[in-house]
Amino acid sequence: MAENKGVIVFGETAGGKLAAITTELLGCGSKLAKELGQELSAVLVGSGVSDLAKEAIAFGADKVYVVDDAQLKDYQTDAYTSVMEKVIKQAMPQILLLGQTSIGRDLAPRLAFRLKTAASLGCLELAIDPSSKLLLQTKPVYGGNAQAVFTCETFPQIATVRVKTMEPLERDQSRKGEIITVDAALEPSAIKTKVLEKVAEKVEGVRLEDAEVVVSGGRGIGSEEGFTQLEELARMLKGAVGATRPPCDNGWVPAGAQIGLTGKIIAPDLYIAIALSGSSQHMSGCSGSKTIVAINKDPEANIFREARFGVVGDWKKALPALTEKLKELLAG
Amino acid sequence: MNMIVCIKQVIDPEAPPASFKIDSASNKVVPPQGVSPVIDPYAEYGVEAALKIKDALGGKITAISLGSNQLRDIVKKPLAMGADELVLLEDEAFDGGDSWSTAYALAMAIKKLGEYDIVFCGREASDWNAGQVGSGIAELLGLPSITLVKKIDVSDGKARVERVTDEGYEVIEVPLPVLITVSNEIGEPRYPTIKGIMAAKKKEPTIWKPADIGVEASQIGAAGSHTKLLKLFQPVREGKCEVIEGESPEEAAANLAQKLREAKIL
Ligand SMILES: Cc1cc2nc3c(=O)[nH]c(=O)nc-3n(C[C@H](O)[C@H](O)[C@H](O)COP(=O)(O)OP(=O)(O)OC[C@H]3O[C@@H](n4cnc5c(N)ncnc54)[C@H](O)[C@@H]3O)c2cc1C
Numbered sequence A: 001m002a003e004n005k006g007v008i009v010f011g012e013t014a015g016g017k018l019a020a021i022t023t024e025l026l027g028c029g030s031k032l033a034k035e036l037g038q039e040l041s042a043v044l045v046g047s048g049v050s051d052l053a054k055e056a057i058a059f060g061a062d063k064v065y066v067v068d069d070a071q072l073k074d075y076q077t078d079a080y081t082s083v084m085e086k087v088i089k090q091a092m093p094q095i096l097l098l099g100q101t102s103i104g105r106d107l108a109p110r111l112a113f114r115l116k117t118a119a120s121l122g123c124l125e126l127a128i129d130p131s132s133k134l135l136l137q138t139k140p141v142y143g144g145n146a147q148a149v150f151t152c153e154t155f156p157q158i159a160t161v162r163v164k165t166m167e168p169l170e171r172d173q174s175r176k177g178e179i180i181t182v183d184a185a186l187e188p189s190a191i192k193t194k195v196l197e198k199v200a201e202k203v204e205g206v207r208l209e210d211a212e213v214v215v216s217g218g219r220g221i222g223s224e225e226g227f228t229q230l231e232e233l234a235r236m237l238k239g240a241v242g243a244t245r246p247p248c249d250n251g252w253v254p255a256g257a258q259i260g261l262t263g264k265i266i267a268p269d270l271y272i273a274i275a276l277s278g279s280s281q282h283m284s285g286c287s288g289s290k291t292i293v294a295i296n297k298d299p300e301a302n303i304f305r306e307a308r309f310g311v312v313g314d315w316k317k318a319l320p321a322l323t324e325k326l327k328e329l330l331a332g
Numbered sequence B: 001m002n003m004i005v006c007i008k009q010v011i012d013p014e015a016p017p018a019s020f021k022i023d024s025a026s027n028k029v030v031p032p033q034g035v036s037p038v039i040d041p042y043a044e045y046g047v048e049a050a051l052k053i054k055d056a057l058g059g060k061i062t063a064i065s066l067g068s069n070q071l072r073d074i075v076k077k078p079l080a081m082g083a084d085e086l087v088l089l090e091d092e093a094f095d096g097g098d099s100w101s102t103a104y105a106l107a108m109a110i111k112k113l114g115e116y117d118i119v120f121c122g123r124e125a126s127d128w129n130a131g132q133v134g135s136g137i138a139e140l141l142g143l144p145s146i147t148l149v150k151k152i153d154v155s156d157g158k159a160r161v162e163r164v165t166d167e168g169y170e171v172i173e174v175p176l177p178v179l180i181t182v183s184n185e186i187g188e189p190r191y192p193t194i195k196g197i198m199a200a201k202k203k204e205p206t207i208w209k210p211a212d213i214g215v216e217a218s219q220i221g222a223a224g225s226h227t228k229l230l231k232l233f234q235p236v237r238e239g240k241c242e243v244i245e246g247e248s249p250e251e252a253a254a255n256l257a258q259k260l261r262e263a264k265i266l
């Protein structure tokens, strides 16, 4: 175990750039590496990703491992696990960080079991224990009702980090680093799965993750038509519409609108929560919002423990009045 | 089709957040008074996924659950929904495990069951939100795994599976046997029928001890864990909500608009 050294970040790319989560992980990783007095590396796996190695250096990596192979164009569990196993055995890091994304959630546990170590998924905070030098992994448990701090005594210590919880470093193009190419050496026969199709959900207007204002509805909205009223307010505020799980399960809104532990994580300036109870699993996805406003007919609803401002009453009466008054105020 | 579903008994995650308590001395959750435990919701979606395939193609579903103090009425729910067999890994030695030791024991039990085409798990259990046991079982058994699944079609020894991604979803083809972790988009679990409940009452679960699945006490439960829980705590909530008054909800809402403007939030 003594030979394991350094922090390594699994980088994801999006639209030919480093994904935001990758720069966040590099920011967090560089702090941990500094504390340990060790190096920060990044791994880029994919097809046509070599050009981004310099970007990873600009965002803080000392070393970048690049595995560029046409067979790695799409994320596939088998292929990526095998490639990452190879990189980790070469780099021998103490700590491996991934994003809590649809890729990280899949890759981290499979890789952890392959490497006979353990992972913590969805961490909010990472720190180095001053005495043991182990990674302190803080993550929500019981749907966010509690948080737990875990350590792992086998290397590498693996953690996935929730999006938007870590600060990236300032991009610095003068930063120097080493780029190491690794041959994927994939056996096509070892890849049992085949990606037939990738379907991206169409988004009209602002993406939920980018919106400064989110108008969100819960089970109490009651119907697809109900949500058109939320859309009206969202449109006026140049924001996006979100939801708890029941409206998604009922098909009132697309599945991609779900916010929470198993949905999207957002941190808008303003979160308007309408007819939703404020379950811990839902709040896990939006508790980083600057201001939360609630409309709920139940004064005892948990959302009033989370909100800054609240209106107690039927949303069917309150929402049109809120929209009307805001229209008037924002025009004036 | 032979299918296995891993299920788990948990504290009801839908209990009001205000009723949630932990005992910080022992780092344990205090089960809320008067709220009965449930099957982990995502595992229940897993049961539903298996039942959908059984409806279409026929076959046998075996549920496996690892834990102690498993209430028979609770863990028999998959049987009441339409599963055929229930295996309980029940022994103190299984207690206090992490994802590693739990996946290991479940993998060994699945190996003992022998024949299977699909193993189902939930995407993450509602207690520790670990999200690892499914992938772990797959790795230990050398199976392909597809996580966060919302739709499954089986034909000709292959499954065509839709997997939820951050952007939408992807369609993946995989040969059987495979391990699948299920997401809520698969569709609400069905209610047990009266007939199902009666059948479940009569059915006795199979109980396996560590020796029955060929594992040592050192490989399972707390002893077989890789992770250590240092601390469990409840985040502090500020809870300073200003309730906006008004003669009617309409008036309160208009006052709220005014307030948001004054506070320069909008
Ligand atoms: C492991 C796990 C993960 C989960 N992940 C997520 C997740 O990512 N996101 C998520 O949202 N959920 C998630 N859930 C589900 C979560 O536990 C709750 O079931 C869900 O968030 C409840 O949604 P809700 O608040 O809309 O519904 P409810 O809890 O039913 O609340 C409805 C609210 O509407 C109010 N209301 C009703 N009618 C009106 C009216 N006319 N006017 C005003 N108010 C009204 C009621 O007072 C009530 O407070 C998860 C659960 C588990 C177990």
Ligand SMILES: Nc1ncnc2c1ncn2[C@@H]1O[C@H](COP(=O)(O)O)[C@@H](O)[C@H]1O
Binding pocket: B005, B006, B007, B008, B040, B042, B043, B046, B064, B065, B066, B067, B099, B102, B106, B120, B121, B122, B123, B124, B125, B126, B128, B129, B130, B131, B132, B133, B134
């Ligand atoms: N003790 C257990 N017994 C049976 N199945 C389990 C157990 N723990 C986890 N699982 C399965 O693994 C899924 C994910 O759990 P976890 O990785 O603990 O979040 C659950 O939804 C179950 O399907």
